[in-house]
Amino acid sequence: MDLSPPPMPSSQDLTLAQLREYFSEFLLPDNKKLGDLIDFSKRKPLMVMGELANPYRLCDIMAPDMPIIPVRLENICRTWADSLDSRDVQPGIHHITMARLPGWWEITHLTMVEPADLKRIVQWLDGPNPNIWLPKRMAEGTIRLEENYQLMPPEQDQITWDGITEKILVDVPPSSGPSLDLGTIIVPIHTMSGCYNSRGRIVTCAHKPQTEFHEDLFRRGSSFKWSDILSFI
Numbered sequence: 001m002d003l004s005p006p007p008m009p010s011s012q013d014l015t016l017a018q019l020r021e022y023f024s025e026f027l028l029p030d031n032k033k034l035g036d037l038i039d040f041s042k043r044k045p046l047m048v049m050g051e052l053a054n055p056y057r058l059c060d061i062m063a064p065d066m067p068i069i070p071v072r073l074e075n076i077c078r079t080w081a082d083s084l085d086s087r088d089v090q091p092g093i094h095h096i097t098m099a100r101l102p103g104w105w106e107i108t109h110l111t112m113v114e115p116a117d118l119k120r121i122v123q124w125l126d127g128p129n130p131n132i133w134l135p136k137r138m139a140e141g142t143i144r145l146e147e148n149y150q151l152m153p154p155e156q157d158q159i160t161w162d163g164i165t166e167k168i169l170v171d172v173p174p175s176s177g178p179s180l181d182l183g184t185i186i187v188p189i190h191t192m193s194g195c196y197n198s199r200g201r202i203v204t205c206a207h208k209p210q211t212e213f214h215e216d217l218f219r220r221g222s223s224f225k226w227s228d229i230l231s232f233i
Contacts, residue, residue, distance in 0.1 A: 001100075003027065003069070004026065005147075006022065006026060007079075008145060008147055008176065008178075009022060009059055010147070012179065013152070013181070014145070014178045014181070016045070016127035016184040019180060019181075020040040020043065021035075021040075023038075023040055023043075023069070024038070025177070026067060026069070033192050034067055038112075040112055042114060042115070043112040044112065044114075044186055045180070045186065046111050046113050046165065046185075046186045047074065047185060048066070048068060048109045048111050049092075049096040049109070050095050051085075051095060051116045051125075052125075053108075054065070054067065054212070055174070058075070064113065066112075067108045069110055069144060070087035070108070070146055071107070071109065071110045071143050071180070072106070072151065072175075072177070073142070073143060074082040074096055074105045074141060074172055075100065075101065075102050075103065075140070075142060076138065076230065077098070077100075077104045077105060077205075078098065078108055078204065078205040079096065079099045079193075079196065079203055079204055080095075080195060080207060080218075081190035082096045082190070082196045082224075083190075084218070085125075085127060086183065091214065092214075094210050094213060094214060095190065097188070097189055097190040098189060098230055099202045099229035099230055101168075101204070102167075104204070105153055105154070105173065106153035107146060110143070110144050110170075119135070125188055131191075132190065132191060133190055134189055134230045135186045135188060136186070136188075136189040136233075138182050138183070138231070139189055140230065140231050141230075142179050142182075143180045144175055144177050144179040145178055146175075147177060149206050151173065153204070153206045158170050162202060163200070164200070167232060182233075189226055189230070190226060192226075193222055193223040193225070193226070194222065194224040194228065195226070196213075196221060198221050202229070
């Protein structure tokens, strides 16, 4: 169901306690507050991307009540993990992991879950291969609340590549919400072979949808080690 957001906090950043309070102030269609139905006091923020942001998939894995809100990433991006999950569908599912990309921005999603549910959800990504996906906390980039749900990332022709580094040619749009404490946000990270390496470049999910990525790029390159594409606490 759709949730109506509360007023955007005016502070520059939010603590975990303030983020929990923000979630609790969302309104349901009957104007009840989310906090009247869910106890957020022990819940932890979890980044939900790819299949974990798919309502049908969440039903399949019997996920608990998970209020999901949009957030903005800055200087980090969603990218394709260098693996294929063949469960349920053929040719398979490409899951999403994270990588640094200075100057980048995009919209993704955040939820709040109980610790036991968080562990179970991340373990689902592993499938039959345990400890390939691990819950990590990032030590770089910015995650912030965002009012403009339609905010688009930089276009492909706004990124240059000199063979070593990529550069975004446009400025990050002005922020509309506070930044969140990275040390409190759990991000599922693919730790077997990191993300796909397209001749030295990161392949953003925003520019390469899953089917196009699978048909045009997958298994036609190498992979970045997960510890080389992002630093963690």
